[in-house]
Amino acid sequence: HVTLRESGPALVKPTQTLTLTCTVSGFSLSTSGMRVSWIRQPPGKALEWLARIDWDDDKYYRTSLKTRLTISKDTSKNQVVLKMTNMDPMDTGSYYCARTGILGAYVDYWGQGTLVTVSS
């Protein structure tokens, strides 16, 4: 039974760094073909793919946010971590971690999401 669970602060101040953790179960981050993405949804807007990390530690980032994002994994803890620097109120939204399928072309399992508000 595959599950993903996001955790992190609900409120961050502008300019701070956001750190989100995704804890997975039902699969191993080191198994060939496993990929985990972070996806967010600002209020009233479309879903946005942010970053992905693969079983072999390859990493991919949304071009427009590449300088602010860092994705990493701790296989022993079954965790994927996303860091986003210099947070802005425009970064407010729900953040989801998601297991990504073949070629990284679709999401086969999603977490419930965590709402992050950026406000002073």
Place this chain on the structure above:
Amino acid sequence: QSALTQPASVSGSPGQSITMSCTGTSSDIGSYNLVSWYQKKPGKAPKLMIYEVIKRPSGVSNRFSGSKSGNAASLTISGVQTEDEADYYCCSFAGGSTLVFGGGTKLTVL
């Protein structure tokens, strides 16, 4: 990458067939047979309904089907049921290991 375009809402009566559209560009939908659809109900995680344009994951009702033509994709629900009421999001691979999503369509079953 620009978001894919979806109608804000569609509606139908139980038993009807409904189709919702998803319009992209030649850089995403038009270039890859890698369109997926997700169902999102309040308070629940999104659920994969269709992947690679036409494939259904195990456990998804065969009332759900997908198609693609040019730069646009569609999700059809045959014999819509009240339990299908949800938000639906389309997604396309957009090259460079990136995904682009639509803004979502709210399905109301009257």
